[in-house]
Amino acid sequence: xxxxxxxxxxxxxxxxxxxxxxxxxxxxxxxxxxxxxxxxxxxxxxxxxxxxxxxxxxxxxxxxxxxxxxxxxxxxxxxxxxxxxxxxxxxxxxxxxxxxxxxxxxxxxxxxxxxxxxxxxxxxxxxxxxxxxxxxxxxxxxxxxxxxxxxxxxxxxxxxxxxxxxxxxxxxxxxxxxxxxxxxxxxxxxxxxxxxxxxxxxxxxxxx
Amino acid sequence: xxxxxxxxxxxxxxxxxxxxxxxxxxxxxxxxxxxxxxxxxxxxxxxxxxxxxxxxxxxxxxxxxxxxxxxxxxxxxxx
Numbered sequence: 001x002x003x004x005x006x007x008x009x010x011x012x013x014x015x016x017x018x019x020x021x022x023x024x025x026x027x028x029x030x031x032x033x034x035x036x037x038x039x040x041x042x043x044x045x046x047x048x049x050x051x052x053x054x055x056x057x058x059x060x061x062x063x064x065x066x067x068x069x070x071x072x073x074x075x076x077x078x079x080x081x082x083x084x085x086x087x088x089x090x091x092x093x094x095x096x097x098x099x100x101x102x103x104x105x106x107x108x109x110x111x112x113x114x115x116x117x118x119x120x121x122x123x124x125x126x127x128x129x130x131x132x133x134x135x136x137x138x139x140x141x142x143x144x145x146x147x148x149x150x151x152x153x154x155x156x157x158x159x160x161x162x163x164x165x166x167x168x169x170x171x172x173x174x175x176x177x178x179x180x181x182x183x184x185x186x187x188x189x190x191x192x193x194x195x196x197x198x199x200x201x202x203x204x205x206x207x208x
Numbered sequence: 209x210x211x212x213x214x215x216x217x218x219x220x221x222x223x224x225x226x227x228x229x230x231x232x233x234x235x236x237x238x239x240x241x242x243x244x245x246x247x248x249x250x251x252x253x254x255x256x257x258x259x260x261x262x263x264x265x266x267x268x269x270x271x272x273x274x275x276x277x278x279x280x281x282x283x284x285x286x287x
Contacts, residue, residue, distance in 0.1 A: 004283045011284045025284045033279055037271045078240040082276040086235050089268040089275070156263070157218045163264035175228040178262050182227075185219045185261075192219070 005080035012071055026067070026084070031060040033085050037092045045099055055099065059091035066091070094174075097164025133197055140191035149184035156181055220261045226254030231265050239273050 001009075011022025034056040042052055066087045074083050141150055152170075155161040156177070167177045231254070238255050241248040249256035259266045 022284045033275045078236040083236040085275040089271045
């Protein structure tokens with residue numbers, strides 16, 4: 001294990017003043033990372049400065065809690081900081097998902113994607129193909145997906161709703177939403193393959 | 209909204225997709241392997257497949273890669 005990682009682990013395992021100093025240093029570092037990450041992602045949401053700072057503060061607080069509770073599971077297979085920062089990424093994503101609905105009005109209506117995009121710049125033969133693919137996909141979504149699969153696929157894959165925002169909307173979590181999306185994609189691949197379109201399907205896969 | 213051709217691209221066929229939770233468990237080592245010049249897709253194909261299909265985990269991966277690069281070698285008590 002590298003010396004920096006060892007110092008972090010020793011500091012977190014220490015007691016008294018050394019422990020408190022290490023926790024304070026870690027929190028300050030996590031906050032820097034959270035601010036950077038919030039800023040990096042801010043373009044996807046129309047958030048203001050104070051909202052961004054609130055997200056960074058909350059994310060760093062919760063990441064610190066997660067790290068302290070899970071530090072015993074750190075096996076030294078990366079720098080400690082890299083391991084720690086992934087908790088910041090997760091918390092930033094979750095908290096920005098909560099803010100998504102305040103500033104965006106992406107439709108949650110699973111039927112709200114009936115319009116065919118403007119195909120004016122596409123060659124005529126490709127326009128016909130696109131229309132056929134679109135029709136086949138629409139049939140597959142309507143006929144082959146469960147209501148939940150349809151809702152998740154339309155929101156996440158078509159209307160580009162963040163998965164953590166979708167998870168919040170459904171009272172679920174990212175992993176469960178992804179499993180629904182994974183299964184919906186598999187069904188659609190199979191349906192499009194049966195209709196004679198390329199890309200579809202090779203296997204059943206798994207997204208545990 | 210995505211166009212029809214892009215929609216087909218949104219139906220990836222990943223046979224070894226590890227899912228979000230399992231990918232999170234090893235995301236840090238994946239990033240560090242990448243930094244060391246080793247192709248992480250060889251040893252962690254499930255995560256590689258996952259971040260190509262899951263927009264949320266892909267964003268986490270991109271953010272972690274940036275953060276580990278920018279803030280990676282910081283000690284708790286710099287001398």
